[in-house]
Amino acid sequence: MKNQERPIGIFDSGLGGLTVFKAVRALLPGENLVYFGDTARVPYGTKSAEAVVAFSKEITAFLLEKKIKLLLVACNTASSLALEEIRAVSPVPVLGVIAPGAAEAVAAARPGGRILVTGTSATVASRAYSKALAAAGYKGRVTEKACPLFVPLVEEGWCSKPVAGIVAREYLASFRRSGIDVLILGCTHYPLLKKVIAGVMGPGTRIVDSAKAAADSARRELEARALLNPGRKGRSEFVVSDAPEKFSFLARKLLGIRTGQVLVKRF
Amino acid sequence: MKNQERPIGIFDSGLGGLTVFKAVRALLPGENLVYFGDTARVPYGTKSAEAVVAFSKEITAFLLEKKIKLLLVACNTASSLALEEIRAVSPVPVLGVIAPGAAEAVAAARPGGRILVTGTSATVASRAYSKALAAAGYKGRVTEKACPLFVPLVEEGWCSKPVAGIVAREYLASFRRSGIDVLILGCTHYPLLKKVIAGVMGPGTRIVDSAKAAADSARRELEARALLNPGRKGRSEFVVSDAPEKFSFLARKLLGIRTGQVLVKRF
Numbered sequence: 001m002k003n004q005e006r007p008i009g010i011f012d013s014g015l016g017g018l019t020v021f022k023a024v025r026a027l028l029p030g031e032n033l034v035y036f037g038d039t040a041r042v043p044y045g046t047k048s049a050e051a052v053v054a055f056s057k058e059i060t061a062f063l064l065e066k067k068i069k070l071l072l073v074a075c076n077t078a079s080s081l082a083l084e085e086i087r088a089v090s091p092v093p094v095l096g097v098i099a100p101g102a103a104e105a106v107a108a109a110r111p112g113g114r115i116l117v118t119g120t121s122a123t124v125a126s127r128a129y130s131k132a133l134a135a136a137g138y139k140g141r142v143t144e145k146a147c148p149l150f151v152p153l154v155e156e157g158w159c160s161k162p163v164a165g166i167v168a169r170e171y172l173a174s175f176r177r178s179g180i181d182v183l184i185l186g187c188t189h190y191p192l193l194k195k196v197i198a199g200v201m202g203p204g205t206r207i208v209d210s211a212k213a214a215a216d217s218a219r220r221e222l223e224a225r226a227l228l229n230p231g232r233k234g235r236s237e238f239v240v241s242d243a244p245e246k247f248s249f250l251a252r253k254l255l256g257i258r259t260g261q262v263l264v265k266r267f
Numbered sequence: 268m269k270n271q272e273r274p275i276g277i278f279d280s281g282l283g284g285l286t287v288f289k290a291v292r293a294l295l296p297g298e299n300l301v302y303f304g305d306t307a308r309v310p311y312g313t314k315s316a317e318a319v320v321a322f323s324k325e326i327t328a329f330l331l332e333k334k335i336k337l338l339l340v341a342c343n344t345a346s347s348l349a350l351e352e353i354r355a356v357s358p359v360p361v362l363g364v365i366a367p368g369a370a371e372a373v374a375a376a377r378p379g380g381r382i383l384v385t386g387t388s389a390t391v392a393s394r395a396y397s398k399a400l401a402a403a404g405y406k407g408r409v410t411e412k413a414c415p416l417f418v419p420l421v422e423e424g425w426c427s428k429p430v431a432g433i434v435a436r437e438y439l440a441s442f443r444r445s446g447i448d449v450l451i452l453g454c455t456h457y458p459l460l461k462k463v464i465a466g467v468m469g470p471g472t473r474i475v476d477s478a479k480a481a482a483d484s485a486r487r488e489l490e491a492r493a494l495l496n497p498g499r500k501g502r503s504e505f506v507v508s509d510a511p512e513k514f515s516f517l518a519r520k521l522l523g524i525r526t527g528q529v530l531v532k533r534f
Contacts, residue, residue, distance in 0.1 A: 153416070
């Protein structure tokens with residue numbers, strides 16, 4: 001296998017990272033992609049840094065066996081808590097979703113505007129976005145808010161039920177009149193609740209998600225290393241640690257992705 | 268260690284099984300207890316039978332090393348999907364929560380009344396309660412309803428927020444006028460939402476949970492085997508697979524249990 005033809009590895013705690021997969025597939029149609037969803041241990045966002053680091057290293061080792069040329073950590077929690085540990089064990093470049101998302105938020109914000117970061121408990125506790133926004137030169141005010149019920153709401157398929165709006169108001173209504181310029185969807189599940197969240201925040205707040213920005217950063221990285229695949233139509237492979245049929249069903253229902261056969265790898 | 272002094276092992280996917288722990292502690296104050304919560308892999312209720320069986324067998328092996336005299340599976344999902352597999356690898360008696368809960372429901376129901384079983388997706392899909400109710404001689408109508416958002420609601424500590432009532436109505440309002448005689452709380456987390464659920468169902472429905480019934484069945488089993496501990500005040504040991512401080516905090520906040528130091532066992 002030529003170096004260019006080696007696949008890009010993408011992983012998430014479950015199916016949320018498929019929002020990133022979809023953006024990569026759209027931007028880089030010629031690439032071969034291997035997606036891993038850790039559906040036996042989902043969610044990550046309520047677990048400890050030690051657990052998320054251990055799970056992420058296991059998955060990295062598995063994807064390295066697939067001869068990947070680039071690893072994209074499509075999970076905000078793993079990107080927040082485990083990126084350095086993954087880089088330490090990976091001979092191929094490793095990209096997360098935090099830095100690209102932060103860069104896009106900075107580009108969207110007015111100077112001195114206020115940014116609200118939403119994410120899982122673990123992501124928010126790590127303050128990874130605040131650090132990434134500062135590293136990207138942002139000088140305005142940043143607030144982070146954990147919204148742990150958003151992931152189970154999405155996994156239940158209740159994105160457009162009234163209860164989604166009620167939960168979103170519970171978390172976010174108090175920020176409505178706080179002059180939030182940009183809200184970052186700091187979890188790969190949250191783009192599926194974008195309409196509901198935008199409805200609570202009102203038209204003055206721009207909603208940013210990192211899926212598209214992460215795909216852009218993957219392309220830049222491959223370009224810089226002359227590793228872009230010149231092919232026309234890349235293969236997509238899906239592997240999960242549990243319940244492949246449910247994954248396949250939800251991938252199609254929530255994101256319109258037809259996975260074909262989903263393989264199982266247990267740890 | 269004398270046989271009577273050996274501990275009772277109790278396990279759950281997380282902290283829900285503490286409702287059973289509490290009932291056992293109240294009924295059998297002299298017993299030594301070891302509680303294991305699989306907080307690294309919680310929840311079980313959305314995962315496959317294969318995964319739940321594999322996790323349950325690992326935990327059983329761990330508790331057997333603690334020289335337990337009895338194993339109480341304080342998780343409805345594991346009791347539904349893995350009880351036979353656990354019994355096959357355990358030299359000590361193994362009790363689940365389904366049969367005791369079903370027996371209590373049958374005792375509470377009027378002849379020919381209707382029983383509604385609430386539980387996780389996995390428990391409901393297994394139809395374990397329907398089978399147990401039939402085995403207990405119940406001839407009336409039984410309906411099962413999965414309520415997957417109840418566990419994350421409890422884990423978020425939102426049991427008495429308005430959103431808990433809205434989610435409960437979403438799942439249960441259509442059963443309000445269906446003459447439900449008895450509603451079974453078929454998940455060890457659900458007793459923490461008992462008030463909310465009772466509010467939706469109205470005064471005509473009796474709410475049954477299996478914690479007390481499971482503790483009774485443990486006592487009967489130990490009595491029959493002359494294994495009851497005659498001591499005055501048993502020890503309690505708590506082990507989890509992740510985030511011991513969070514477990515300790517929630518045990519106290521939700522159930523008033525002071526755990527002392529919580530140990531960690533990773534798989």
